[in-house]
Amino acid sequence: MFRSVVAELPADAPRVALHSVVVLATGGARGITAEVLRELARPGNTLVLTGRSTLPEAEPAELAALADAAALRAHFIAEVRLGALAMKPGEINRHVQALLGLREMRANIADFRASGAAVEYHAVDVTDEGSMRALLDGVYARHGRLDGVVHGAGVIEDKLIADKSTASWRRVVDTKVVGLLLLQKWLRPESLKFLTVFSSVAGRYGNSGQGDYATANELMNRICEHLRGRWDGRVAVSALCWGPWGPTKFGAGMVTAETEAKFAAKGVTLVSAAVGRKLFADEISRPAGGPVEVVCGAGPWERHEAEIGAWRERAPEPEGPELGALLGTARVLDAGRGEQVVALCLDLARHLYLQEHVIDATPVLPAAAALEITAEAAATLWPGWKVVEVREFRLMKGVELKEPARALRVLVSPPPYGSSEGFEVVAALQSELAAGRFITHYKGVVRLEQQLPAGERIVPRPHREKSLTVDRAYGEWLFHGPRFQVIEGFGGLSQQGAGTAVRSTHPSAWLRGVPADAAGWVFDPALLDAAAQMAWLWARAFRDESALPAKFGRVVRYAERFPERLRMEYERIPSDDPTLIRANVVFSDERGEPVMLIEELESIASAALNRLGGSARTAIDA
Template sequence: MRTGPGPRPPTQAAAPGAHPAPGRGRRTARRRGRDRDPTGAEQPSRLGHRRHTHAGRTRRRLRPGARLPRDPRHPDLLAGAGAETRYVTADATDRERIAEVLADVRRDWGPITGIIHAAGVIADHNISAKTEAQFAGVYDTKVLGFRNLLDLTHNDPVRLVCAFSSVSARLGTAGQCDYAAANQAMEQITAAEALRRPDAVVRAVAWGPWAAGMVSAAHAEHFRRLGVPLLEEAVGVRAFMTELEQSGPACVSLAAGAAGTAVEATDRPRTTEIRVGADTHPYLIDHSIAGRPVVPVALVLEWFTRAARAAMPAHESLLLRDLRVMRTIALDRFAVEETRLHLHTRPEGTGADDLLRLELKSPEGALYYSAIAGPGEQGALAAPPALPVDETFEEHPGSAVYDGAMLFHGPLFHTISTITGLSSAGAGSDLVGMRTLNWPHDTWQTDTLVMDGALQMAALWVLSSASVQALPMGIREVRLLATGPVDAPVRCVVHSVTQGTDNAICDIWLTTGRDGAERVLAVFGGVEMVYRPDLSTPQRAGALISTDA
């Protein structure tokens, strides 16, 4: 943020771990809660109170997130950037102490105009071994510390709010349930703050691992074995400053790309707004759970496919990887108000693989779905292997399962015409597409109804083998070899991969044609169905699978 003209430069208060934002004639108040030693371990800060006033006018940018060196020349570096600095030892969760510090800053330098919150501690343990005190220490430093800063600057003319989050908030890290939860909570607070401060720059930056600072040689080796590249300092600085200087979503990720260099923040996501309501998507009234329409995974797959094919028009086939359901999109006011969604596409990495990161978010930045898109295999795929023959199974009409107990779907989602097999090994069925059920004409890139039918069959397979309802929460990969709605009936084959105590994994094949002349339309590999015991109806499912010996 650049300060405007005036006799007294404004003040920015930075939370522990953040560097003063450099600028001409800028003054910053800085406090630290805890530092990391060179091995990455947390230590209480040994920095005392310092204040340095200089007349230097040279602008210099310091890398964000780095550990401040305990070097007597460091104040001169900041002075060279034209900054006055104040170092304060304080606990981010100590509201009274932080209030005192901010009062001193206002008295000497004027109102607070910027906040950078980067406080953080870790206490890595498995959940079973983690104590309540350890969890609270990690969580409160992030969340309570952030709330303290926001509350105590409520009446200040704040123009910048930046919280340093972590990719662990989105991807998770072993032993860091508290750290991941804290960062995710902080991102949600940031999204809400962006609404309260429409004229300010408000960001939560989910950092990936850096090539310096908190990452020791041991950490770097650990990430190398995992194939996770580190964020180089110079690229990270440019990315961070670009985020603060340009408009964008409240929550962003800045991490190194697959080729070992960071995705530049200048490669900003392309954002498409999607409006969902009774006028735009009337068929969703038949995808209601407990009377509330819900956006199906298959429709998000359609949106992701459109975005990917628009960005990669030269590729006929498409591969979507690591499709993740982060939260349900419930359309609570479906009949009277459109729900706005933002679809973000951004190049993934800097190589020549034409990969795209796709994210579906709320306007406030809450993440609903994510995936990686790239070109698929050229040429036809072989037909799926046949399911084991069960002579005792009798084919059932699809109408038998749309009773509200086994499948909740309304008439416009009744894609299953015949169930040809159902056992612990898998399931088979015939599906009809969108044109058969008179869905509205559109520039469809997939047959969304057939795709939904594939996941319906996966749910029926889980119900038959585990007597429990399940929801699709992730798909390892989706190979799409056809475009648009289909006219002919589609054969769906579900193959069991694993069945556990909390979820089940399966592969799904969608084909057209018969007698060895089948054409593969799509393959879902590694569909994760998460059990929902609260929705289970084993007694009703038994009526359908009683002949499955």
């Protein structure tokens, strides 16, 4: 297994002079390759740039006046509507991006020349051997030598491997790998000072949806190791494994919303243009013989490798580390296609609360506990982020424990989009029906951010139509055992809702073997269940029906830890469906500051459920 190590370089390390040099840069007119070449754009230096596109000197005046993508897109749409142009929407978008790319190239070349460098640009396919040989022969004929090479050409077409076409795979891999193979074939190493390739952390550590891109970069890394040995240490060979970049001088950088969310979720910092230029200049000015593969950018590289190695070592074990209160000794597994799995086991001996949530003589996992399990799984997978909300959390099929234990898993999709402020993942709580076949019990969307949001101060509302005592609620109407009995008083009930006093809980009260000083919940499942209990009680008081939760529309937490005593405001939402009880619920502290909000809690009401009232029983082996 490869390991990344920190290599401190002495402050007085020798540097190779990079004056009066001829440098070839594939893909050098755009993106991060162009950005770092500003370090070489100085009087006396010659930059030979290649790109796939033919570069016109200027664009038509009517297009040059359109400043951005939106203006260009609007122009072409208008042309299509007038019949002057025949383009589909996708073709318009591609044409706009191509024009913006040409603008970036012209701007970079002009900037290089303004800095004093001599610049050549050649439209070349780096995978075509005849074109590459002619290019290099021409450079040696015109300049007599080639001092440095920067192989920055690359193609990104992110998709899961199952969805990749052969042509797309070849475009991504061949541009980097075949391009490098042709370069080394026709280069004359006797005059070469440095060769550096632009690789990626995706090649070393992997990244969802970038199987082809990761393959291409890791192959380049290995080829560079071979070249260092073949050239006997006379050429400084390096593979710069870049992390994701922020904006460049004339471009948007490497980051899309999707890749930014994925990297940010792993604690990876974006490389700024200034930092990237300095890293590049430092690496190409080092003498030959140094490390070949260099990770460029801040991130938890060593920890990531250690976690991967540790997982492989313990994967055969039946149990993993403590991941969360309800998760317990769960395992994190790779499900493929970018998905991850948190595998756990519910057992009556540890999960004591299950013995107090019994329907028709069978312990049933409460929806509130299912939501907490899902939130804990997301918090485990992205430890540097905070779970701030769960939304559209729906019951598909209840989880019954007809045996003393039952295996479950939380299947978590990769983040489809996001930003440095936050991202969302889809998570499903499942069990296995047969080998490789799973049934989904609950499904929802989990949002993670850097900070918890702030809520609005709560002003309690009076509810005076009906009164209710705690004894009657838990002794006659509800079926929940002592661990769920967190409603401590009713301020009254009305057609509009109810106001109650509730208390929070700690995992040590719900689970065997959890110490009192252990970390608390993400969302307190007892409080979530208290909201569902209130729907049951409201339905019983005003309809003589009982109700079980089917959906949490949106649950938001505003505090890391909940105070022991809280107020719960249950505000009913009218519904045209007579079987549906809908409400918003907010929990606040003694000052009225919100600590948790539930929007659109939906419960299914039925008089048949009244049979469960008063069936609460004391926990077994408590």
